[in-house]
Amino acid sequence: MTATKTTTSQVDPIEAAVAAGKETVSKAGAEAFQGYEDFVGLGKDNVAAVFDSSTVLAKGLMDFNEMWLGLVQASVHDGVAATKAVLGAHSVPEALGVQISLVKANTAKAVTENRKMTDMSAKVAEGAMEPILKRVTATAATVEKFAKPLSV
Numbered sequence: 001m002t003a004t005k006t007t008t009s010q011v012d013p014i015e016a017a018v019a020a021g022k023e024t025v026s027k028a029g030a031e032a033f034q035g036y037e038d039f040v041g042l043g044k045d046n047v048a049a050v051f052d053s054s055t056v057l058a059k060g061l062m063d064f065n066e067m068w069l070g071l072v073q074a075s076v077h078d079g080v081a082a083t084k085a086v087l088g089a090h091s092v093p094e095a096l097g098v099q100i101s102l103v104k105a106n107t108a109k110a111v112t113e114n115r116k117m118t119d120m121s122a123k124v125a126e127g128a129m130e131p132i133l134k135r136v137t138a139t140a141a142t143v144e145k146f147a148k149p150l151s152v
Helices: 002-087 092-151
Strands: none
Touching: 002 092
16 A cells, blocks of 8 residues: 555646646647747738739839829920920021020929929839838848747
């Protein structure tokens, strides 16, 4: 009978250790599975962010092309008007005056339109990068959360 009590008292710590081990493994497995789900979700969200970024970029390029086409059309129209004005001049000084006025107007317009295009380009780049930057931040936070238990 004393042998049974000794065996029983020896089994209790072993059973407790096994139970604790099972609980730890179960908890670690659940955390690993959750981490796996988080990483799968990251991939899906990252693809969505790239899609959103591409959409913003495509819209920006369309707007940029529309602006460029408008500039080309205006330039052709202004060139025709300037040619008519130069051909309608009655003297060389008058023709030079028309030409100088055209150069000044075109230079001012080029500076103004260049500024508009630069601003538009910056806005498109900022808008296209926004979803990507959000995902980089979210991914870094998830990786940090997942890696934290591993570093302990």
